[in-house]
Amino acid sequence: MPRSLRGATILDIGAGDGRTFHWFADEGFEHYYAVDISRDLLAHHPQSKGVELFVRDVEEEWPRDDKSIDVVTSFFVLEHIEDLQHLADSVERVLTDTGVWIFTYFPQRREFIHSVEVEKEKKTKGEKVQVKYDEEKFKIQMYCHRYEEIEEAMSRAGLEVHSMDLSDSDGVIGRVYAGVKG
Numbered sequence: 001m002p003r004s005l006r007g008a009t010i011l012d013i014g015a016g017d018g019r020t021f022h023w024f025a026d027e028g029f030e031h032y033y034a035v036d037i038s039r040d041l042l043a044h045h046p047q048s049k050g051v052e053l054f055v056r057d058v059e060e061e062w063p064r065d066d067k068s069i070d071v072v073t074s075f076f077v078l079e080h081i082e083d084l085q086h087l088a089d090s091v092e093r094v095l096t097d098t099g100v101w102i103f104t105y106f107p108q109r110r111e112f113i114h115s116v117e118v119e120k121e122k123k124t125k126g127e128k129v130q131v132k133y134d135e136e137k138f139k140i141q142m143y144c145h146r147y148e149e150i151e152e153a154m155s156r157a158g159l160e161v162h163s164m165d166l167s168d169s170d171g172v173i174g175r176v177y178a179g180v181k182g
């Protein structure tokens, strides 16, 4: 993470209800773009000066300009992303020349039931979002990536890979990554 976020433009991918926003709230950023596929979750995101919310599927549409973002974050999100290369390439494209992508990855074994309403058009899409019990409940697919696949996608995108294991009492449970624009 850069030593100072003063004046920075931050893009939080898969921001959800913004429960990690408080880490950045008092850091003096200029813009904070929170993007999530779920309008319902994003509706709970904290709002303040410089914060803008966007409902988007990052597997598809990337609204930001090239080299426009200083810090991209995505916490607990890669578990839901099928195409890692598309994500890594898109992040690399929007990062400034000194930009950094900070994200976590926790290998999953169980499916995750997402019961909030997602964008209507997702209802008609292939396998990724499937109607589970009724019209308003969706199962968002979990993707079990290997760390090597994540690192390969980052390297192919031209990002320098840094990582740190995250542990609890049972041992290593995940990793935090930094992808640095080289």
Ligand SMILES: C[S@@+](CC[C@H](N)C(=O)[O-])C[C@H]1O[C@@H](n2cnc3c(N)ncnc32)[C@H](O)[C@@H]1O
Pocket (backbone or CB within 6 Å): 013, 014, 015, 016, 017, 018, 019, 020, 035, 036, 037, 038, 041, 056, 057, 058, 059, 074, 075, 076, 077, 080, 081, 140
């Ligand atoms: C486990 S939550 C993490 C939320 C938040 N980053 C946090 O740390 O609390 C995963 C988030 O990713 C979002 N998400 C999943 N697939 C997505 C996609 N294709 N495009 C945008 N957001 C997505 C979900 O809606 C959800 O808010």
